[in-house]
Amino acid sequence: MAAVSPNAGGPIMLDGVPLKIRLERAERMRKVKAVGLILPLFIFLMVTFAIPIVVMLMRSVENPEIVQVLPRSAAAMRLWDGEGFPPNEAMQTFAAEVVTAKAAKTLGKAAKRLNYNASGFRSMLFKTGTKLERAIEKEGEEAVLQGPEMLERFIDIDKRWGERRYWSIIRQASPPHTAWYLLRSVDRDYDENTDIVPISEDQAIHVEVLWRTIVISAVVTLLCLLLGFPIAYLLGTLPTKQSNLLILLLLLPFWTSLLVRTTAWLVLLQNEGVINDIAIYFGLWDEPLQLVRNRMGTYIAMVHILLPFMVLPMFSVMKGIDPYHMKAAASLGANPVSAFIKVYLPQTLPGVGAGVLLVFILSLGYYITPALVGGPADQMLSYFIAFHVNTTVNWGLAAALSALLLVCVMIFFAMYQRLVGVGNIRMN
Amino acid sequence: MAVAPYATPVEKAWYYTFRVICGLIFFFLIMPILVIIPLGFNPVPFFTYPMEGFSWRWYGEIFGDSPISILWQRSMVNSVVVAICATLLATILGTLAALGLTRADFPGKPAVMAILISPIMVPIVVIAVGMFYFYAQVGLVSTLSGIILAHTTLGVPFVVITVSATLQGFDHNLVRAGAILGANPVRVFRKVTLPIITPGVVSGSLFAFAASWDEIVVVLFLASTEQHTVPRRMWSGIRELLSPTIIAAATMLIIISILLMFTMEWLRRRSERMRGLTPS
Structure with missing residues (x-):
C-alpha cells in the first residue's frame, strides 16, 4: 500500500494515507465486523443442525x-x-x-x-x-x-x-x-451378479410412497389455492380497517398449534364426532361415515393447517395492486371477467407462486397430521423415515429415505429461492 | 369494496355470492378451533353436542394431584423452561446475525442466508432424526439441554427473518450521527439501534417461542418421559385414548396462541403507525 504514488489515489488524508485506501480499509473493517456478528449463529447451526444431518445422511452409504x-x-x-x-x-x-x-x-x-x-x-x-x-x-x-x-x-x-x-x-x-440403501430407497436391489434390478413387487413400497407424498402435497396445494385465492382477494381489496379485523380469523388458526388443530379435526370427524352427528340429525346420511383415518381426513386437516401459508403471501401481493388498474380496464371497455383475467390475475402471480411453492414444500415433509388423521395407506415419506428409526432400527434405510425427501424439498426450495429470494421471506 | 351503485344485477349477485363463499372459507378456518373448546367442559367423555352439563372435571385431571396430573404438570414446566431458554438463545444469536447480514455485503452472503433460514425448510423429521443420531453420540438425548438446543435451531430463522426485515428500513446515517456526537459503538447500539429494531426483535422472539411451544416431532425423538412437553403428552393421549383432558390442554394452548397473536398484531400495527404506513 505504501508503494502507491501520492497522486494516483486522489485526495490524501492528514496522516499521508490516500482517502481511497482509508475507505477500503474502513469497508474491510465493516465486512469483518459483519462476519463476526454472523459467526456465532453460523457455528451454532453447524453444530446443532447441519453436521448432525450430514452425519446421519452419511449412514445411507456406510456399510x-x-x-x-x-x-x-x-x-x-x-x-x-x-x-x-x-x-x-x-x-x-x-x-x-x-x-x-x-x-x-x-x-x-x-x-x-x-x-x-x-x-x-x-x-x-x-x-x-x-x-x-x-x-x-x-x-x-x-x-x-x-x-x-x-x-x-x-x-x-x-x-x-x-x-x-x-x-x-x-x-x-x-x-x-x-x-x-440408496437403491432400496427407490425400490432397486443388486441381483446375484451385482447388477441393479427392480425388487419384487410385493416388497416394492418406497417409490409408491414417494409418489403418494407428491400426490398428497399436490392435492393439498391445489385445494389451498382454490380456497385461499378468494379470501386473499377479499382481504386485499377491502379497506384496511375491515381487512385488519378479518385477518385475525386467518391468524388465529395460523398461531394455533398444529397438534391442537389436528386433534380438533380428529374430534370433529370421528364416527361419534360432531360432523357425523349433525349430518345424521339433518338426514344427510344415515350411518356414521368414515371421515377420519383415511385420505379424506388427511386432506381436510392438512388444507386447514396450510391454508394460512397460502393466503398470507398472496394477500401481501394483492394489497399492493392498485385498484385503479381494474377501473381503468373497465373504462377502456373490458368486462369484469376479462379485466380480472388480463389485468388483475397476472399481477397476483408472484404471490400465488410463493404461496403454492411454500405450501407444497411444507406438505412434502408432513408427518404428525397424516400419522394422526390418516390411515395406513395415507402415510407419507416422513412416516417411513420415523418408522425405520423407531421400529426396524434400520439407520441406513432411514438415512437413504431422508436423502430422498431432502432432495425433493431442495429442488422446490431452489425454485422458491429463485422466485421469492430467501432474504425476502416475510411473516405477517 | 362496497358494491357500486351502477353495478348490473349479475355483478350484484356475484358480489354477494363471493362474500358468502369467503364466509364459508373463514368458517372452515375458525370452526374446528371454536367447536372443540366447549367439549372440554363436558362432564361425560363424549365428543359431541348437545353437552350434558358443565364441569371443570377434565381441567381437574390436569391441575389435580393424581399421578396423571403430576405428569401433565411436569410437562407444563418442561414446556415453559424449554420455550423460554430456546427463545432467549434464538433471539440473541438471531439478532446478532441479522445485524451482521444487513451491515455489509460479503461474498457468499446468499448462501449464508440460505443456511441460516434452512431449519424452516428442511423437513422436520429429517432434522429430528439427524439430531437424534448425532445427539445420541454426545449424550444429549433425553436431556432438557438437547431439546433446548434443538428448539433454538428451529426458532432462530424466524428471528433472523423478522429482524432483517426491520433493519432493511433502518437508516445507517443514524448510527453515524450517534458516532459523530461522541457515543461509542455500544452506546449507539443501546440508544439508537436497539430502540428502533425492538419491535422486530420482539416479534421474532414471539415466533421463536411459538415454534418451540408447539414443537412435537423433535421432542418425540429426543425426549424420554422425564422431558415430555405438553404437546408430547397430548400426543401420547391422542394415540392411546382420546380423552377430554386432551381438549382441556388444547384449549389452554389455544388461549396462549390468542395472546401471542394479539401481541404480534399490536406490535405490527404500532410499527406501521410509527412509520406512518397506515392509510386512513
Whole structure:
C-alpha cells in the first residue's frame, strides 16, 4: 500500500494515507465486523443442525457391520470376482470368523445386516455357527475349518448355502461403503451378479410412497389455492380497517398449534364426532361415515393447517395492486371477467407462486397430521423415515429415505429461492 | 369494496355470492378451533353436542394431584423452561446475525442466508432424526439441554427473518450521527439501534417461542418421559385414548396462541403507525 504514488489515489488524508485506501480499509473493517456478528449463529447451526444431518445422511452409504464383525472374510469376499461360488479359502475364513464372532456375541450385528437383504439370513447364520461349533467339538478344529470341500459342509448345514444369492449378498455387504440403501430407497436391489434390478413387487413400497407424498402435497396445494385465492382477494381489496379485523380469523388458526388443530379435526370427524352427528340429525346420511383415518381426513386437516401459508403471501401481493388498474380496464371497455383475467390475475402471480411453492414444500415433509388423521395407506415419506428409526432400527434405510425427501424439498426450495429470494421471506 | 351503485344485477349477485363463499372459507378456518373448546367442559367423555352439563372435571385431571396430573404438570414446566431458554438463545444469536447480514455485503452472503433460514425448510423429521443420531453420540438425548438446543435451531430463522426485515428500513446515517456526537459503538447500539429494531426483535422472539411451544416431532425423538412437553403428552393421549383432558390442554394452548397473536398484531400495527404506513 505504501508503494502507491501520492497522486494516483486522489485526495490524501492528514496522516499521508490516500482517502481511497482509508475507505477500503474502513469497508474491510465493516465486512469483518459483519462476519463476526454472523459467526456465532453460523457455528451454532453447524453444530446443532447441519453436521448432525450430514452425519446421519452419511449412514445411507456406510456399510460397517461385516467389515467390523468379520473383517478377514470381508477382505476375502471383496477379492472374489463374483463368478460361481467364493473360493474355498474364502469360505474357510468365513467359517472360522463366524465361529469366533458367535463366541464373542458379535455375530448378531452382522446377521442383522445380512437379514436386510434376505429375510431368514439371520437364523441361517446362527444355525451355521451352532452346527460348525458342534462339528469342531466332534471332528476337531482343523478338520472342519481347513476342510477341502467347504461348500459341501455349508450345504449340509443349510441347503440355502447352495444358492449363489446368499454368497453374493455377503460379498455385497463386505465393502465399507455401499449404494445398496440408496437403491432400496427407490425400490432397486443388486441381483446375484451385482447388477441393479427392480425388487419384487410385493416388497416394492418406497417409490409408491414417494409418489403418494407428491400426490398428497399436490392435492393439498391445489385445494389451498382454490380456497385461499378468494379470501386473499377479499382481504386485499377491502379497506384496511375491515381487512385488519378479518385477518385475525386467518391468524388465529395460523398461531394455533398444529397438534391442537389436528386433534380438533380428529374430534370433529370421528364416527361419534360432531360432523357425523349433525349430518345424521339433518338426514344427510344415515350411518356414521368414515371421515377420519383415511385420505379424506388427511386432506381436510392438512388444507386447514396450510391454508394460512397460502393466503398470507398472496394477500401481501394483492394489497399492493392498485385498484385503479381494474377501473381503468373497465373504462377502456373490458368486462369484469376479462379485466380480472388480463389485468388483475397476472399481477397476483408472484404471490400465488410463493404461496403454492411454500405450501407444497411444507406438505412434502408432513408427518404428525397424516400419522394422526390418516390411515395406513395415507402415510407419507416422513412416516417411513420415523418408522425405520423407531421400529426396524434400520439407520441406513432411514438415512437413504431422508436423502430422498431432502432432495425433493431442495429442488422446490431452489425454485422458491429463485422466485421469492430467501432474504425476502416475510411473516405477517 | 362496497358494491357500486351502477353495478348490473349479475355483478350484484356475484358480489354477494363471493362474500358468502369467503364466509364459508373463514368458517372452515375458525370452526374446528371454536367447536372443540366447549367439549372440554363436558362432564361425560363424549365428543359431541348437545353437552350434558358443565364441569371443570377434565381441567381437574390436569391441575389435580393424581399421578396423571403430576405428569401433565411436569410437562407444563418442561414446556415453559424449554420455550423460554430456546427463545432467549434464538433471539440473541438471531439478532446478532441479522445485524451482521444487513451491515455489509460479503461474498457468499446468499448462501449464508440460505443456511441460516434452512431449519424452516428442511423437513422436520429429517432434522429430528439427524439430531437424534448425532445427539445420541454426545449424550444429549433425553436431556432438557438437547431439546433446548434443538428448539433454538428451529426458532432462530424466524428471528433472523423478522429482524432483517426491520433493519432493511433502518437508516445507517443514524448510527453515524450517534458516532459523530461522541457515543461509542455500544452506546449507539443501546440508544439508537436497539430502540428502533425492538419491535422486530420482539416479534421474532414471539415466533421463536411459538415454534418451540408447539414443537412435537423433535421432542418425540429426543425426549424420554422425564422431558415430555405438553404437546408430547397430548400426543401420547391422542394415540392411546382420546380423552377430554386432551381438549382441556388444547384449549389452554389455544388461549396462549390468542395472546401471542394479539401481541404480534399490536406490535405490527404500532410499527406501521410509527412509520406512518397506515392509510386512513
